Amino acid sequence: MANLLERLSQRLLLGDGALGTYLYSLGLPRRYCLEEANLSRPDLVRRAHADYREAGSGLLRTNTTGANRASLGRFGLEERVGEINRRGVELAREAAGQGECFLAGSVGPVWLRAWEGNLSPEERRSLYREQITALLEAGCDVILLETFTELLEATLALSVAQEVGAPLVAVSLAVFEEGRLGNGDTLASGIASLRQSSARIVGIGASCGILASLHLLEGIELHAGEFLCAFPNAGKPEFYEGRLTYSASPEYFAASVERFVEEGVHLLGGDYGTSPRHIAAMAPELARLRPRREKPRRLRLPVVEVAREAEPPKIEEESLVDRCKRKPVAMVELDSPRTLSMDKFLEGVRALEKAGADALTLADNSLAILRVSNLAAAVAAQRCARLQTVLHLACRDRNLLGLQSELMGLSVLGFRHVLALTGDPAKAGDHPGATSVYDLNSLGLIKLIAKLNAGVSAAGRDLKAKTNFVVGCAFNPNSVQFDSQVRKLESKIAAGAQYTMTQPVFDAELVRKSAERLKPLGIPVFVGIMPVLNFRNAEFLHNEVPGISIPEGLRERLRYLDGPKATEVGLEAARALAEAVLERFGGIYLITPFTRYDLSVRLLEELF
Structure with a gap:
């Protein structure tokens, strides 16, 4: 042959x-x-x-x-x-x-x-x-x-x-x-x-x-x-x-x-x-044909651009990464509603702004529980407040096409801050018959956003403009494999992550350890602080929510308390941890439990 x-x-x-x-x-x-x-x-x-x-x-x-x-x-x-x-x-x-x-x-x-x-x-x-x-x-x-x-x-x-x-x-x-x-x-x-x-x-x-x-x-x-x-x-x-x-x-x-x-x-x-x-x-x-041995590249006539009236320059909001360099930043998470009633959510947004929050962060159906789209909630929040918005984006619910479409839409609407997450499995939520997509994980999503920031899609298409996302990632300091989590964070930073937000921390020693290991990485770290409401809430978080660990001492303090007294103990512990965080980091991430925005308001007023 x-x-x-x-x-x-x-x-x-x-x-x-x-x-x-x-x-x-x-x-x-x-x-x-x-x-x-x-x-x-x-x-x-x-x-x-x-x-x-x-x-x-x-x-x-x-x-x-x-x-x-x-x-x-x-x-x-x-x-x-x-x-x-x-x-x-x-x-x-x-x-x-x-x-x-x-x-x-x-x-x-x-x-x-x-x-x-x-x-x-x-x-x-x-x-x-x-x-x-x-x-x-x-x-x-x-x-x-x-x-x-x-x-x-x-x-x-x-x-x-x-x-x-x-x-x-x-x-x-x-x-x-x-x-x-x-x-x-x-x-x-x-x-x-x-x-x-x-x-x-x-x-x-x-x-x-x-x-x-x-x-x-x-x-x-x-x-x-x-x-x-x-x-x-x-x-x-x-x-x-x-x-x-x-x-x-x-x-x-x-x-x-x-x-x-x-x-x-x-x-x-x-x-x-x-x-x-x-x-x-x-x-x-x-x-009936014979092969062609040589061929020049076919040149196309240049496209003549029609002159357009200059548009006024867009005023871009200061990124939270830059703001951290000049003042402590308070970021507050407030879940969008599980029903179509938005009143309490919007009341919370207004109260958080009045209390001095810098940014509102919105989860993407956290724990795979159905809620109003965080993008829709962010748009509604912007109509009544001037808080910056950090949108969580999970890989669970969207394929590669859908993730890019969502990100392009966020960019067009002017949202810049995104937290890239893999997302909790759909079967673990309130719709166990739902399926997870996971075309990408959080690292792949960070790399995808970096491409969009360079002006190209995942398939290499020229988008005719560049997005300008400020990309965040998650870090779990509660993990037994702390060193492994640090290595994962380092790979995310190498892929383009510019800040990190942690799972809620309930141990002052863990705050110190996190500062020692994470500050040398050179990006802002927003340590999660969440007040527990009572013993039952603490037990649930400790035993049933991935990535959360609550010290036995705090759980024992709450065991025989109930109602407002238990909540005050939870607030006291959260306040002490928040002060330890602000001594070591340039920002804090307050997580509002069960839309109890009044608790986040109190922490803001006492800390800032």
Whole structure:
């Protein structure tokens, strides 16, 4: 068999389509580990490969895109990485039959869910090394790194493939219509960088349809000895009767073949929604064409900006981080209502402002208990008071799309201060049938906000402006693993956190320890202070609320007290702790229990 690069330099090559979506159409159950089908349903995988081969594919991608230890571990298959990858190559080879047909060992990025933590670069290298080695040992002609949205991740996987001796590596980047990768780099700069790292075949795939792919390829240069690949989707998916369907017809794919060749593509196939019928329609069109060896980048005429009347400059509120540098800052948490009655909440807002609070902080359905949206509550509060607002934002209820939309909305409305949280699990709240999303965790959310502050979305889209969020994060000093919590805080600061708010503290020694360990980190620390109301309240917080620990001495003082007397003891303890906090830190975070804003008002009046 001729070398793949020699083949591409002389003739165009037709790839295959979306193996996954086609397998589902053949009867593979949804919510099934796609790669595990290599072992449990080899008949379906073999048939899918054979159908693409019969349609005219000269390159088959193995059913191994997500067959790394991290992804397979979600299905209890982490010890079968080598077996699944080797079997994937065998099934593709069996389907290839006689004649010239190349096998591409498909490797996708290592995706981790929010609750699965983070992996170091060396840990990720180990995952790629294990998978790629198995594919090479099984006899792949090329390692195809596909569906990579992050250039750093693609470059890391490329270096691993080269280290383990891959004879040829191809990379397809997944960029959307805006033509930017997750870090904001353009497709053109990403491809140039991969070429410098010795990727011989580079291109685009698994992200957008035909027209968008062609549009993006217009900006890619091609020189002698360079090769481009393209695997466009069959249009946008539509969800109908429990299935995703794609509208782009085989005829539409066939009509686009010549344009892809004009843009310098040597290896052309399809991705999501692309069936063997699409490949069969493309085959005769590709057979009559010859590869283009060089192509300049197509330049577009500059857009002429129409002069606009200058808008008056916006007056931006002083950040709490800056305010801490000149005075002690009092931040007060007041929960939005659990009903549609807003009167008591707004009374509390007005009272807190009058008592001297600097900022109002609003939780995002804390403890997964349903409340009025904190954004709506913040807007209502601004109508009756001039307090700054710190909005908590949890990853529990919104996917990556929803989080970005929410943040963009906050920015448009002028809110700057955000506390990035993972969020309490939905099943622990008052709607146990609800599900948690967790596309991101708090660290991922901080990184996302940093991107928005740089003016790009998670997908790399230019937002035409930059958000200006002041990003906060949580810290739990009550944890038995205090040092581990400090390390987590350090990673959040490295990701872009500018201040931290702690869980409520009930121990003066813990205040001292927190000051000793956290002040050197160089960001404002708002230590949480919450008065307990009575013994029952103290027992509940200590035993049933995650992240809260109340000393036995305080609980014993409250055991035989009730009513106002118990509340006074709780207030006295909170006041003493607050004074200890203000001696060591530039701010304080008062947490109002059960909307008893009168207690926060008293603390404010006595402390400031």
